[in-house]
Amino acid sequence: MIRPYLTLYLVETMTILNNDFLAATLANQDKMAPFQFEFPSGTGFVEGTGILRLEPKQDASISLVLSVGVHGNETGPIELVNQLVMSILDGRISLSVRLLVLIGNPVAANKATRFCEVNLNRLFSGAWKNYDGFEAKRAQRLEKAISDFYSQAKEGATQTRLHYDLHTAIRGSMHEKFVVYPFVENAIYNQQQLAFLAASGIDAVLLSHQSTTTFSYYSYATHGAHAFTVELGKVQPFGENDLSNFAALEDSLSLLLENGVLAQASMSEMRIFTVLDSLVKDDDSYKLGIEADVKNFTQFEQGYRLAYSEKSEYLVQQTGDAIVFPNTNLPIGQRAGLMVRPVALGDLKLN
Numbered sequence: 001m002i003r004p005y006l007t008l009y010l011v012e013t014m015t016i017l018n019n020d021f022l023a024a025t026l027a028n029q030d031k032m033a034p035f036q037f038e039f040p041s042g043t044g045f046v047e048g049t050g051i052l053r054l055e056p057k058q059d060a061s062i063s064l065v066l067s068v069g070v071h072g073n074e075t076g077p078i079e080l081v082n083q084l085v086m087s088i089l090d091g092r093i094s095l096s097v098r099l100l101v102l103i104g105n106p107v108a109a110n111k112a113t114r115f116c117e118v119n120l121n122r123l124f125s126g127a128w129k130n131y132d133g134f135e136a137k138r139a140q141r142l143e144k145a146i147s148d149f150y151s152q153a154k155e156g157a158t159q160t161r162l163h164y165d166l167h168t169a170i171r172g173s174m175h176e177k178f179v180v181y182p183f184v185e186n187a188i189y190n191q192q193q194l195a196f197l198a199a200s201g202i203d204a205v206l207l208s209h210q211s212t213t214t215f216s217y218y219s220y221a222t223h224g225a226h227a228f229t230v231e232l233g234k235v236q237p238f239g240e241n242d243l244s245n246f247a248a249l250e251d252s253l254s255l256l257l258e259n260g261v262l263a264q265a266s267m268s269e270m271r272i273f274t275v276l277d278s279l280v281k282d283d284d285s286y287k288l289g290i291e292a293d294v295k296n297f298t299q300f301e302q303g304y305r306l307a308y309s310e311k312s313e314y315l316v317q318q319t320g321d322a323i324v325f326p327n328t329n330l331p332i333g334q335r336a337g338l339m340v341r342p343v344a345l346g347d348l349k350l351n
């Protein structure tokens with residue numbers, strides 16, 4: 001008998017303390033009971049740990065996913081998006097798009113580690129089925145959150161699906177902010193999205209050469225979203241991020257959240273790279289022929305022995321080819337880096 005009243009009570013009184021969704025998520029990393037609440041421009045739904053859906057009062061034609069903390073130690077984007085959420089909840093931003101905020105791996109965030117058991121950003125598009133444990137369940141839950149979100153959009157109006165999966169990188173970078181554009185079979189890239197990324201302070205774009213099991217590829221391939229992995233600089237612990245580094249992205253996201261408008265800027269300064277190869281760790285003896293402080297996008301001479309193991313070696317194909325995401329601290333079979341080559345913007349097919 002009491003249950004309906006209890007439910008009503010929860011719906012009416014539960015809020016996110018101080019509008020701080022990050023603090024609420026980290027304090028409830030194992031379980032956050034779902035609840036609903038009102039904010040000045042709409043209705044919010046906490047759907048589970050680190051899963052927050054905000055529906056504006058007005059009809060919206062954009063469904064935007066902002067995911068952060070898929071790697072627990074990549075805290076800068078988590079803090080940035082938490083601030084945007086605070087601004088929406090306290091009324092400084094009046095929301096005009098549908099918004100799903102995902103804090104990907106709160107358990108790893110609390111431990112200040114990239115992941116606990118398995119790299120969450122290798123488990124999407126059903127790859128979680130091959131694993132047990134916390135991250136496998138989390139990938140499944142995050143996929144469901146995105147599927148539900150995109151399918152809950154009002155029927156009738158044409159919906160634009162967006163997903164920006166925000167990260168920071170382990171190493172420094174010759175191009176501080178860059179995106180991974182998921183593999184697009186017809187190699188035709190979206191001009192409006194690229195101009196939005198340029199306006200958001202993105203310096204470079206990597207055009208993926210194959211399908212992957214990353215979060216952004218999942219949203220692109222399964223839901224037809226414009227989806228990107230967005231790298232915003234170097235990893236820092238909570239509290240040590242200079243959020244002014246993200247000012248351009250903050251401005252363009254604020255404009256998108258408030259007015260449903262994708263800021264546009266010239267792409268002429270943006271560097272474009274095509275991915276040539278994935279370096280794959282094939283043995284315990286696998287090594288990269290670079291120092292620990294070599295930055296992303298460092299270029300090499302043709303023939304340079306960039307990776308080697310008892311089973312294989314990788315020689316640089318052409319002078320100017322560069323490495324991104326070099327890392328051998330991972331299991332055999334996983335990506336130890338991407339080899340990329342600059343391409344002229346004018347050579348891209350855009351629509």
Ligand SMILES: O=C(O)CCC(=O)N[C@@H](CCC(=O)O)C(=O)O
Pocket residue numbers: 071121167168169170171180214216229325326327
């Ligand atoms: O700095 C690094 O080595 C890794 C940074 C990072 O987490 N990058 C993403 C890229 C995902 C993609 O390729 O779309 C990752 O490795 O998961």
Ligand SMILES: [Zn+2]
Pocket residue numbers: 070071074167168
């Ligand atoms: Zn990451």
